[in-house]
Amino acid sequence: MKKSDIHAQMRRERDSKRLLDQARQYVYEYIDAVDERPVFPDERAIRNLDRFDEPLPERSQSGSGTLDMLNTYGAPGTVAQTGGRYFGFVNGGVVPTALAARWMADAWDQNPALYVISPVVGKLEQVCENWLCELLGLPDGTVAGYVSGSSTATLCGLTAARYELFRRLDWDVNAKGLFRAPPIRVIVCHQAHSSVFKVLALLGLGKDRIERVPADSQGRIDSSRIPALDDRCLLLLQAGNVNTGAFDRFEEICDPARKNDAWVHVDGAFGLWVKASPARKALAKGVELADSWSVDGHKTLNTPYDCGIVLCRQRDSLVAAMQASGDYIQYSDHRDGMMHVPEMSRRARVVDLWATLRYLGRDGVAALIDGMCERAVQFAEQLAIHRFRILNEVVFNQVLVAGHTPAQTRDILANIQASGVCWCGGTQWDDEPAIRISVSSWATTPEDVDRSVEAFVDARSKAMPDHSDAGQNSAMTSPPGKNPKLSS
Ligand SMILES: Cc1ncc(COP(=O)(O)O)c(C=O)c1O
Structure with a gap:
């Protein structure tokens, strides 16, 4: 093809919309199959990803062929996280209205940098800021920034905190940097998410220089061990521990922190949404007393990827x-x-975030969250009946499961991951390996949990039949029936 022809060809493709029709067809097929395909790609699908290892084409390729390649080799290599049985990470599913809105926004191809670049996006960012504050019970005047995920949202919150703490010390950190800056203190729980430590390193606050506070048995910061706070302190708290789903005791901690002018940032990547559930919001009572918060739309709220939000009480510090x-x-x-x-x-x-919030409304968001929590409890109760050990108090969407021995737990996890029926991740909890179940999609039904529990039982029978049988009578197992660690 001649160089100039590419422009004419793109014009024809845009006007005919054939490529969009083709893509739509592929998407429909994907959605129709997602519940029954292996949750993790099988070996053939993984092998076929090598088809992408081609040299950069010298000449323009067919648009239709390019989409076909994505459909043939790309789609089978995806993890079926929009189906009902992906429990690996807190990845969230996708609300259909939000996906459709994203398609529209993709066609608009807007850049939200400035109002003059996209008035509609400026308007929706403002509307969502108000809605989020209302839904999450945050103070009036709180501002929102829309970023790729909680890691970046935390980076924004802590950058605002760093600016403000130094400003109080008459030190303009934007201008002077950290060289010879007066000391500030950073206080973090041992069990903070790894992204928090990464952000502290990025900000020059030093992973090793910070003060680490021990956690309690559920991974909550031990409030009795938090050192005395003052206006040079940045304290990091967590709404939703990545393993257990536990919430720090905000009321007890934030009230004195405010009185002493410390800056409190809350990593609420998936857990801050609990505030939108009337039945469960007490779990995060007092979180609104903090100064900044990070939260993801793409996790519990089930917006499409990627959608992180920083919320900051003091607009001026963030700006x-x-x-x-x-x-x-x-x-x-x-x-x-x-x-x-x-x-x-x-x-x-923000277009897909706005669409999600408008479509679900207050009741819908609450139903989404409550549904995830109920499925998590169902999971834990049924696994306990089958004599798996549940290691955490199931207060939100996270369940930590173990077999009878560390080796058996590892075997079960490997078999689950290979089963194709469902997919869970692993972790280390209380010095032993554990299987981590994160229920984070609206698409997970009670039947999905039933099927997944069967997959656990099957995985254990394949793992260590002898131990499993022994386990039926083992003193290590939870008693059948209602587990005291569950709260429905
Ligand atoms: C508690 C917590 N904080 C932060 C993050 C990082 O969020 P993101 O992946 O959106 O950057 C995660 C990710 O799972 C998380 O669970």
């Missing part, structure tokens, strides 16, 4: 920390997205 200027940057009297985030150009992810 000062994210400041950028340039002769050509044209700020407006409206919302200019880039003032709240590190990036200038971004995806207009």
